[in-house]
C-alpha cells in the first residue's frame with residue numbers, strides 16, 4: 163500500500179510542491195492514453211524540471227517501494243506508460259528545451275520532451291531538418307519516440323526509423339539514480355557525435371525498452387540539410403508480387419542512395435488493389451527528376467499505373483491530422499503490426515485477407531506498410547466505437563496477433579497489459595531472459611514502469 167500523503171510530502175521536498183499532486187482532479191488526465199486500455203489512475207503526478215529532481219524522485223520511489231511511470235507526449239496507443247499499479251506518474255513536459263543545434267557536426271541536443279515539430283521549426287531557420295514528420299501529431303516528443311524506437315511517416319528506405327537510427331547519444335538516469343551518457347558522450351572530454359565508439363552500443367539497449375531500464379533526460383540526434391525538393395507519386399500495382407518486386411527494387415537498386423518514403427495501402431473494400439504512395443526527397447532537381455523517372459519506369463514495367471497525386475496528398479494529410487479522425491470515425495486501433503522481410507509481406511497480407519476478412523468476416527480493417535531499409539514495417543488498422551465494439555475486437559485482435567507472431571513477423575511496440583506484452587513474455591527466448599536479467603540488475607525493486615513490457619511475476 164502506498165502511503166499517499168507521506169509520498170506527497172517527500173516528493174514536495176525534491177520538486178517544488180506546486181509540481182506535485184495527489185488530487186483526483188489532477189490525476190485523471192494521466193489515466194488514459196490513446197489506446198483502448200482501461201483507465202488507470204496513478205497516485206501522484208510529478209512534473210520534474212531537471213535530472214537532479216528525477217534522481218531525487220527515484221530515491222524516494224526506491225525507499226518507499228512506489229513504482230514510477232514516465233509520460234512523454236502521451237500519444238502512444240498501446241498502454242505503454244499508464245500506471246499499472248498505484249504509483250507516481252512523471253510528466254516530462256517541462257523538460258522540453260533545445261539544448262544545442264550543432265550545424266558543423268549535424269547533430270542537435272534536446273531534452274526528451276522537445277517535440278519533433280519544435281525542433282524542426284528551429285532547424286528550418288538554419289536550412290536544416292530531421293526529415294521525419296510527426297505522425298503522432300505535434301505532441302509527439304523526441305524522447306518518447308526514441309524510447310519506443312518509433313519512426314514517423316517519413317521514415318525512408320535510406321534512413322529507416324528516425325526514433326532509432328538518428329539517435330547519436332543518450333543521457334539516462336538509471337533506476338538507482340546513476341546518470342549514464344552513451345556513445346561518444348561517455349568519454350567526457352570528447353563530444354556528442356557518434357553512437358557506437360566505446361564498447362557495446364548502450365544507447366541501443368535503452369532504445370525500444372519503453373522506459374523500463376532508465377529515464378531519458380537528454381538526447382543528441384542526427385540532423386541533415388533541409389531537402390527542399392520533394393516529389394510525391396501515387397501508383398496502383400496489379401498484384402502483391404509486383405509490390406514485393408518494387409520493394410526489392412527500392413532496397414536493392416536505389417534504397418542506399420535515395421531518401422525515399424514508400425507506403426503501401428490496401429483498403430478492405432478492394433483487397434486486391436495495391437496502392438503505393440511515394441515521397442522522393444533530394445537536394446538537386448536533376449537528381450530528383452532522375453530518381454522519379456527510374457521509379458516511373460519500374461512501376462510501368464511491373465504493370466502498375468501511375469495516378470493523380472491528390473489521393474496521396476490526402477493520405478498524408480490524414481496521417482498528419484490523424485488525431486481528428488480518431489474521434490470522428492471512432493478510436494484508431496493498430497494490431498498485427500510488426501517488422502518483416504520484404505518477401506514476407508505476402509504472409510501478413512494472407513492473414514489479413516483470409517483470416518480477418520475471409521474467416522471472420524471483419525471488413526473494417528485496412529492493411530498497410532512502409533518500406534524501411536531491407537524490410538517492411540506493416541500493420542492492420544481499424545476504427546471502432548467504445549465500449550460496444552471493444553470486447554469482440556480485442557478477442558479478434560489477440561487471435562490475429564498470435565497468428566502473425568507465430569509467423570515471420572517481429573512485434574512492434576510491446577507496451578503494457580493491453581499491448582503485446584503477454585505474447586512476448588510467453589516466448590521463452592534467450593533475448594527475453596537477458597532482458598529480464600538486465601531489468602533485475604538495474605532495477606532490483608522493479609520501480610521503473612512496473613508491469614510495462616515485463617509482467618511483474620516474470621521478475622520474481
Ligand SMILES: Cc1cc2nc3c(=O)[nH]c(=O)nc-3n(C[C@H](O)[C@H](O)[C@H](O)COP(=O)(O)OP(=O)(O)OC[C@H]3O[C@@H](n4cnc5c(N)ncnc54)[C@H](O)[C@@H]3O)c2cc1C
Pocket residue numbers: 196231232233234235236237238239242243254274297298299301302303304305306307308309310311312313314315325372373374376377378379481484485
Ligand atoms: C494518430 C497517430 C499516428 C501515429 N503514427 C505513428 C507513426 O507513423 N510512427 C510512429 O513511430 N509512431 C506513431 N504514432 C505513435 C506515437 O506518436 C508514438 O508513440 C510516439 O513515439 C510516442 O511519443 P510520445 O512523446 O507521445 O510518448 P509517450 O506516448 O508519452 O511514451 C512512449 C513510451 O516512451 C516512454 N517514455 C516517454 N518519455 C520517456 C523518457 N523521457 N524516458 C524514458 N521513457 C520515456 C513512455 O513510458 C512510453 O513507454 C502515432 C500516434 C498517433 C496518435
